[in-house]
Amino acid sequence: MILMGPPGAGKGTQAKLLEQRFQVPHVSSGDLLRAAVKRKTPLGKQAKRFMDRGELVPDEILLGAIEERLHQDDCANGVILDGFPRTLAQGTALKSMLAKMGLRIDHVLSFNVPREDLVKRMSGRRTCRDCGAMYHIIFDPPLNPGMCNKCNGELYQRDDDQEDTILARLDVHERQTAPLLAAYRECGLLREVDGIGSQDQVLNRILNLVQAHE
Numbered sequence: 668m669i670l671m672g673p674p675g676a677g678k679g680t681q682a683k684l685l686e687q688r689f690q691v692p693h694v695s696s697g698d699l700l701r702a703a704v705k706r707k708t709p710l711g712k713q714a715k716r717f718m719d720r721g722e723l724v725p726d727e728i729l730l731g732a733i734e735e736r737l738h739q740d741d742c743a744n745g746v747i748l749d750g751f752p753r754t755l756a757q758g759t760a761l762k763s764m765l766a767k768m769g770l771r772i773d774h775v776l777s778f779n780v781p782r783e784d785l786v787k788r789m790s791g792r793r794t795c796r797d798c799g800a801m802y803h804i805i806f807d808p809p810l811n812p813g814m815c816n817k818c819n820g821e822l823y824q825r826d827d828d829q830e831d832t833i834l835a836r837l838d839v840h841e842r843q844t845a846p847l848l849a850a851y852r853e854c855g856l857l858r859e860v861d862g863i864g865s866q867d868q869v870l871n872r873i874l875n876l877v878q879a880h881e
């Protein structure tokens with residue numbers, strides 16, 4: 668299953684819920700890159716300057732890391748991909764990675780959320796430094812400000828959730844990801860999800876769409 672949609676649309680939030688529901692791992696290209704930046708690995712050092720500008724990380728930097736992650740044992744029976752692929756070239760690369768693993772794409776979910784809501788969602792997002800749990804200062808606030816409900820870790824704001832970078836990311840998505848969405852629509856894999864409403868409402872819409880296309 669592939670989760671697509673603009674930055675802030677709720678892909679990561681829903682991926683965590685779907686991971687529990689379907690018992691297959693959530694693989695997020697953004698999380699993978701942020702972990703590499705935090706560890707200051709060669710991948711992280713190369714990726715950071717693109718991420719800080721809200722641009723896509725070039726394929727020659729990213730694809731090897733995605734393929735390596737997909738070859739780990741926990742992905743053998745399936746995976747929920749979040750944020751990858753985003754371009755036609757990445758879609759082609761994924762197809763050949765999955766073919767080697769004997770997997771296929773069942774569903775591509777695309778979240779529709781108006782631009783002004785996306786900006787509000789990203790500006791208010793907070794993430795736990797220790798366990799990665801996600802909150803929103805208005806829509807899903809932690810019990811204690813600045814502290815994770817699950818592990819008491821410190822909540823932080825992502826570097827790329829500053830307003831000018833948010834706007835750059837939205838533009839990049841509109842320009843670079845639209846052709847891939849069109850290609851998935853054409854081959855009958857695209858399921859469009861209304862991303863407005865509570866997290867449970869959005870999850871139920873996804874589950875209904877998945878069931879309808881089984």
Ligand code: AP5
Pocket residue numbers: 672673674675676677678679680681696697698700717718719721722723724725729749750751752753757788789791792793801802803804806807827836862863864865866869
């Ligand atoms: P990435 O981390 O993938 O960011 P993104 O696609 O920009 O998506 P986000 O993580 O911002 O949003 P989301 O849709 O997951 O929303 P979330 O659930 O967090 O990528 C970051 C960067 O890495 C890219 O800019 C690029 O540089 C690089 N990169 C990554 N993948 C790449 C690729 N394939 N190729 C090249 N470069 C790549 O929700 C957002 C907020 O809204 C949260 O606070 C949440 O609590 C809240 N929220 C969620 N659901 C709801 C709801 N229903 N109602 C109200 N609030 C909600």
